[in-house]
Amino acid sequence: MSEYYLYFKSLHVIFIVTWFAGLFYMPRLFVYQIEASEKPSPDKEILGKQLGLMAKRLWKIITGPSMVLATIFGLLMFYVSPGLLEQPWMQIKLGFIILLFFYHARTWKIHTQLQAGNFKYTSQQMRLWNEGATLILFAVVFLAVTKSATNWLYGFLGLIGLAVLLMLGIRLYRKIQKNNPDA
Numbered sequence: 001m002s003e004y005y006l007y008f009k010s011l012h013v014i015f016i017v018t019w020f021a022g023l024f025y026m027p028r029l030f031v032y033q034i035e036a037s038e039k040p041s042p043d044k045e046i047l048g049k050q051l052g053l054m055a056k057r058l059w060k061i062i063t064g065p066s067m068v069l070a071t072i073f074g075l076l077m078f079y080v081s082p083g084l085l086e087q088p089w090m091q092i093k094l095g096f097i098i099l100l101f102f103y104h105a106r107t108w109k110i111h112t113q114l115q116a117g118n119f120k121y122t123s124q125q126m127r128l129w130n131e132g133a134t135l136i137l138f139a140v141v142f143l144a145v146t147k148s149a150t151n152w153l154y155g156f157l158g159l160i161g162l163a164v165l166l167m168l169g170i171r172l173y174r175k176i177q178k179n180n181p182d183a
Helices: 002-037 045-081 084-087 087-115 123-146 151-177
Strands: none
Touching: 002 045, 002 084, 002 087, 045 084, 045 087, 084 087, 087 123, 123 151
């Protein structure tokens, strides 16, 4: 079965990419849904219905199935190469994967709230939420590629730096959008 490891790894990476694609786009749809809910009728209803349908399809056709398949192929990799679990970098990576599952579950909860017409968050909060998947992706990719847990502190500080840069970018975008609403 070990001869299938690279096939499992390839499929795992493919479904990680599609899973993250869904997790990146889903909060953007949340931003648009929230902003549509603030528009006057009939735009509010037309846009809300279309964006809700897009989010529902994205979740059911791409995001959810990709999570399941990425998990299955990841587990198959451990099955054929159990020594991976003993690697310190993998143990740290699995910590981030657990965080990713929590992020996924919370994104699902926000999705169901919006589908029910319950708008608890601002579009700005969803823009910030959208960056959570980016931070997890950076951590997971750097751990998987470098296979190093020795410099995790530098990596962690780099993630904090990235988070600060993303937040500054969001603030700059908000400022530009405020001065030019069509931007």
